[in-house]
Amino acid sequence: MSTRDTRERLLDAAEELFAKRGFDAASMRDITSLADANLASVNYHFGSKEALLGEVIRRRAEGIVEDRERMLNLAVEAAGKHPPRARAVIEAFVYPMISTAREHPHFAALMSRVHYEGLFHAVGKVFERTFQNSMVAFVTQLSKALPGIPAEEMRMRLVFTVGAFALIVKQNPMVNTLAKRKTDVCMEEVAGYLVDFCAAGMEAPPNKKRKGGRQ
Amino acid sequence: MSTRDTRERLLDAAEELFAKRGFDAASMRDITSLADANLASVNYHFGSKEALLGEVIRRRAEGIVEDRERMLNLAVEAAGKHPPRARAVIEAFVYPMISTAREHPHFAALMSRVHYEGLFHAVGKVFERTFQNSMVAFVTQLSKALPGIPAEEMRMRLVFTVGAFALIVKQNPMVNTLAKRKTDVCMEEVAGYLVDFCAAGMEAPPNKKRKGGRQ
DNA sequence: GTGATAATCAAACGTTCGTATGAATACGTC
DNA sequence: GACGTATTCATACGAACGTTTGATTATCAC
Numbered sequence: 424m425s426t427r428d429t430r431e432r433l434l435d436a437a438e439e440l441f442a443k444r445g446f447d448a449a450s451m452r453d454i455t456s457l458a459d460a461n462l463a464s465v466n467y468h469f470g471s472k473e474a475l476l477g478e479v480i481r482r483r484a485e486g487i488v489e490d491r492e493r494m495l496n497l498a499v500e501a502a503g504k505h506p507p508r509a510r511a512v513i514e515a516f517v518y519p520m521i522s523t524a525r526e527h528p529h530f531a532a533l534m535s536r537v538h539y540e541g542l543f544h545a546v547g548k549v550f551e552r553t554f555q556n557s558m559v560a561f562v563t564q565l566s567k568a569l570p571g572i573p574a575e576e577m578r579m580r581l582v583f584t585v586g587a588f589a590l591i592v593k594q595n596p597m598v599n600t601l602a603k604r605k606t607d608v609c610m611e612e613v614a615g616y617l618v619d620f621c622a623a624g625m626e627a628p629p630n631k632k633r634k635g636g637r638q
Numbered sequence: 639m640s641t642r643d644t645r646e647r648l649l650d651a652a653e654e655l656f657a658k659r660g661f662d663a664a665s666m667r668d669i670t671s672l673a674d675a676n677l678a679s680v681n682y683h684f685g686s687k688e689a690l691l692g693e694v695i696r697r698r699a700e701g702i703v704e705d706r707e708r709m710l711n712l713a714v715e716a717a718g719k720h721p722p723r724a725r726a727v728i729e730a731f732v733y734p735m736i737s738t739a740r741e742h743p744h745f746a747a748l749m750s751r752v753h754y755e756g757l758f759h760a761v762g763k764v765f766e767r768t769f770q771n772s773m774v775a776f777v778t779q780l781s782k783a784l785p786g787i788p789a790e791e792m793r794m795r796l797v798f799t800v801g802a803f804a805l806i807v808k809q810n811p812m813v814n815t816l817a818k819r820k821t822d823v824c825m826e827e828v829a830g831y832l833v834d835f836c837a838a839g840m841e842a843p844p845n846k847k848r849k850g851g852r853q
Numbered sequence: 854g855t856g857a858t859a860a861t862c863a864a865a866c867g868t869t870c871g872t873a874t875g876a877a878t879a880c881g882t883c
Numbered sequence: 884g885a886c887g888t889a890t891t892c893a894t895a896c897g898a899a900c901g902t903t904t905g906a907t908t909a910t911c912a913c
Binding site: 662665666667677678680681686687 | 869870871872873874
C-alpha cells in the first residue's frame with residue numbers, strides 16, 4: 424500500500440467527516456480509523472489537522488474554479504458581440520459546483536460549512552485564491568448583462584446566490600423537511616430551480632433606496 | 639445579584655460565543671468567564687451545554703415567529719379579498735429576522751450556524767416547532783399569490799430565500815470582501831436588496847423540467 | 854544482501870473539555 | 884436572629900483531544 428494511497432484515503436475520510444460533523448467534532452481518531460490508517464499518519468503526511476482541512480479543500484477547489492471560468496468563457500463566446508444573458512452567467516457559476524456535488528457530495532457539503540463556520544483561519548488563503556477571486560469575473564459579466572444594476576447591489580446579489588446555493592448542497596435536513604421529500608433532493612433537479620430563481624433575482628429592477636423607510 | 643441575572647448573562651454570553659466560534663469551539667469556561675459566572679453555573683441553571691444552546695435559541699425564536707405571523711396577517715388583511723403580493727409575503731418573512739439581526743446580531747449569526755452545522759441534535763425540537771412550522775403559512779400565501787408555481791418548486795424557492803438570508807446575517811467575512819466593503823454591511827440596507835432579489839425570484843416563471851438536459 | 858529513505862505503528866504526552874461534588878454564601882420567611 | 888432554600892464557589896474527575904516520539908517495517912537503488 425503506497426504512500427499516495429494512504430494520503431488519498433485520509434483526504435477522503437476527512438472530507439466525509441468534516442462535512443458530516445464539522446471540523447471540531449471530527450476527531451483525528453475518527454478520521455484515521457475511517458481511512459484505515461494510523462493515528463499519527465495525518466501529522467506525518469500533512470503536518471496538522473488544519474493543514475489536512477486545507478488540503479481537502481484545495482484538491483477540488485481549483486478544478487471547480489477552472490470549470491466555472493471555462494463555462495463563463497463559453498457563454499461569452501456564444502453570445503458573440505453582445506454580453507451573455509444573466510441566466511447564462513448564473514449557469515456557469517452554479518453548474519460546476521452542482522456537478523461536484525453529485526460526484527463528491529461530501530465536499531459540497533463541506534464547502535457549505537466553510538461559508539458558515541469560522542473555518543477561515545484554516546482555509547482562508549486557499550479559499551480566497553480560488554472561489555472569491557473567481558467571483559470578480561462573474562460580477563463583471565453580470566454587470567455587462569444588466570447595466571442598470573449598481574455594482575454593489577450586483578455583488579450582493581451574487582452573495583445571495585451563493586447563500587441559496589450553499590443551503591442546498593448541504594443536504595440539510597430542513598431542506599428535505601420543507602420540501603416534504605422523503606428522498607434527498609436530487610441535485611440536477613434543484614439546479615434548474617436554483618438557476619430560475621437566481622436569474623430572475625439578478626434581473627430584478629435595482630433597489631429604490633427608500634430612505635426613511637422602516638427603521 | 640439575583641438568579642435571573644446570572645441566567646441571562648449566561649444566555650447572552652453563550653449566544654455571543656456560540657455565534658462567533660460555534661458550539662464545540664465555545665467552551666463552558668469561555669462562556670462562564672464572559673458571563674462573570676462560575677463554571678458550574680451552566681449545569682446548575684440549564685443542566686448541560688446542549689440545553690443551554692436550546693434555551694439560547696428558544697428565548698428569541700418564538701418572538702420572531704410571532705412577528706412573522708403578525709406581519710403576514712397584516713399583509714393578508716391589507717390585500718383585501720385578493721391574495722397579497724409575493725413581495726409583501728417575503729417582507730413579512732424577512733423583516734422580523736432582520737430586526738432581530740439588528741438588535742441581537744449574535745443571535746442572527748447563530749441561527750445561520752444552526753442551518754449549516756449539525757446542531758439539530760440539540761435544537762431540533764425547538765427549531766422544528768418554531769421556524770419550520772411557520773414556513774408552511776408562508777408557502778400557502780405565496781402559492782396563492784403565484785398560482786402558476788407548483789407547490790414543490792415554491793417550497794424550494796422559500797428554502798433559497800432562507801439560504802440567501804442566512805449567509806447575510808452571518809456577518810461572513812466573505813460578504814464584506816465580496817461586497818468590497820470596509821465596514822460591515824448594514825442590515826437595513828441589505829434587507830432591501832434581499833427582498834428585491836427574492837421577490838423577483840419568487841415571481842419567476844416555473845421551471846421547464848427539461849428532461850434529458852445536462853447529465 | 855546492504856544501507857538509506859520513506860512510511861507505519863503502538864504508546865504516551867500534556868492539555869482541554871463537560872460535568873459532578875460538597876462546602877460556602879446569599880436570600881426570603883417566620 | 885434562625886432556618887430552609889436557592890445560588891455560588893473552588894476543586895476535582897474521567898474522558899477525549901491533537902500532537903509527539905522512538906521503534907519497527909516496507910521500499911528501492913546499488
